Structure formats: structure tokens, C-alpha cells
Amino acid sequence: QAVLTQPPSASATPGQRVTISCSGSSSNIGPNAVSWYQHLPGTAPKLLIHNNNQRPSGVSDRFSGSKSGTSASLAISGLQSEDEGDYYCVAWDDGLTGPMFGGGTKLTVL
Amino acid sequence: DEQLVESGGGLVQVGQSLTLSCAASGMRFGGSGIHWVRQASGKGLEWLGRIRTTANNFATSYAASVKGRFTISRDDSKSTAFLQMNSLKTEDTAVYFCTWGFDFWSGYFKIWGQGTLVTVSA
Numbered sequence: 001q002a003v004l005t006q007p008p009s010a011s012a013t014p015g016q017r018v019t020i021s022c023s024g025s026s027s028n029i030g031p032n033a034v035s036w037y038q039h040l041p042g043t044a045p046k047l048l049i050h051n052n053n054q055r056p057s058g059v060s061d062r063f064s065g066s067k068s069g070t071s072a073s074l075a076i077s078g079l080q081s082e083d084e085g086d087y088y089c090v091a092w093d094d095g096l097t098g099p100m101f102g103g104g105t106k107l108t109v110l
Numbered sequence: 111d112e113q114l115v116e117s118g119g120g121l122v123q124v125g126q127s128l129t130l131s132c133a134a135s136g137m138r139f140g141g142s143g144i145h146w147v148r149q150a151s152g153k154g155l156e157w158l159g160r161i162r163t164t165a166n167n168f169a170t171s172y173a174a175s176v177k178g179r180f181t182i183s184r185d186d187s188k189s190t191a192f193l194q195m196n197s198l199k200t201e202d203t204a205v206y207f208c209t210w211g212f213d214f215w216s217g218y219f220k221i222w223g224q225g226t227l228v229t230v231s232a
Contacts, residue, residue: 035219045155
């Protein structure tokens with residue numbers, strides 16, 4: 001069971017901005033870096049953000065990340081239909097001694 | 111290009127065993143740990159466990175949900191990792207991914223495979 005808490009769903013219309021939250025604790029997000037992935041059915045998860053707010057080369061600047069204390073968030077601006085999919089936050093958990101996933105957020109573009 | 115390819119998935123019955131393989135190319139396979147992640151239908155991604163490098167004595171760690179039933183191993187000479195799954199349950203039905211390397215300081219998995227489907231029938 002995920003201990004990184006994400007809202008199960010989010011939705012917005014094309015062109016709008018949407019934010020997905022990820023709430024953790026002092027054993028995961030608090031001391032460690034957060035990454036965000038987009039996962040579409042039948043594919044490998046795609047890295048969107050690492051080190052809390054860094055975008056890998058090739059990822060649109062419509063995606064941005066932030067972290068404060070034991071929470072993190074992913075913002076997507078200028079929403080497009082191809083942004084539909086599942087989004088996951090990840091952080092190392094010192095208690096698990098392994099990386100931990102959030103429960104995932106299903107994004108719908110209305 | 112760096113690539114991971116999982117294989118060995120399929121249909122098995124409850125209580126049986128199955129071993130998945132993760133073959134790597136285009137990378138210094140032995141230079142990073144290997145993690146296994148799964149996604150059951152309609153559920154989120156779940157970290158299963160990892161095996162570290164030879165420099166770390168191939169140490170392994172597992173999620174509580176699979177500890178004692180799943181075993182991760184690797185053969186660096188063949189650039190291949192394995193996930194041995196015993197006493198399979200219907201709830202183990204999922205797509206299984208292997209990943210190469212978790213960058214601790216930036217918090218992300220470096221390379222993912224495409225996944226292989228395991229179906230456990232009652």
C-alpha cells in the first residue's frame with residue numbers, strides 16, 4: 001500500500017492548469033528527492049520531473065514540480081488531450097529502504 | 111540505445127512458480143542496482159524489491175507484500191536480472207517491470223523495461 005498520498009483523479013479542460021499533490025512523511029518526501037512519472041497503458045512510465053523540480057531533456061516546460069516539507073506537487077499548464085493518463089510521484093522511503101510510489105492520479109482532459 | 115527487455119510472463123495457476131528475466135543492452139549493466147515494479151490491473155505502481163551491485167555484495171531488499179515469496183537475482187556476465195516468484199496468488203496478476211538504477215539523489219528510476227504480463231488463475 002502506498003504511503004505517498006495522491007488524489008485518485010483530477011480533471012480540467014484543454015488549456016487550463018491542473019495541479020496534482022503528493023503527501024508523504026518525514027521518512028520519504030521530507031528528506032529525499034521526489035520524481036514524477038506519466039504512465040500510459042501498455043508503456044513504460046515516462047519521467048517528467050526529478051529532483052523535485054528538474055525536467056529531463058525533452059520534457060515539455062508545461063510540466064513543473066515543487067516540494068515543500070513533506071509534500072510535493074506536479075503542475076501541468078496549457079493542458080492538452082495527450083496529457084491524459086496516470087501520474088505517479090516517487091520518493092525513497094528510509095523505512096522501506098526502497099523507493100515508494102504514490103497511489104497514482106488519473107488525469108482526464110474534459 | 112540503453113534498453114531493458116522483460117520476458118517470461120504468462121499464465122500460471124495459484125501456488126505455482128514463475129521466473130521473469132530482464133535482459134539489458136547498451137549500458138554498463140553491473141554498474142547499478144536492479145529494481146522490480148509491478149502494476150496490477152486497475153491499481154497503481156508497486157515497488158517489489160531490488161538487488162544491488164557486486165560492490166554492495168548483491169544485497170537485496172523486498173516489499174513486505176512479496177518478502178519470502180519473491181527472490182531477485184542477477185547475472186552480470188549475461189547482463190540479465192531475474193525475479194523468481196513462488197507460491198503465486200491471484201493478486202500477483204500484474205504487469206511486471208524491471209528498472210536499471212535508482213538515482214537516490216534525484217529520486218528517479220533511470221531506465222525502464224516495457225513490462226511483461228503475469229496472470230495467475232485460481
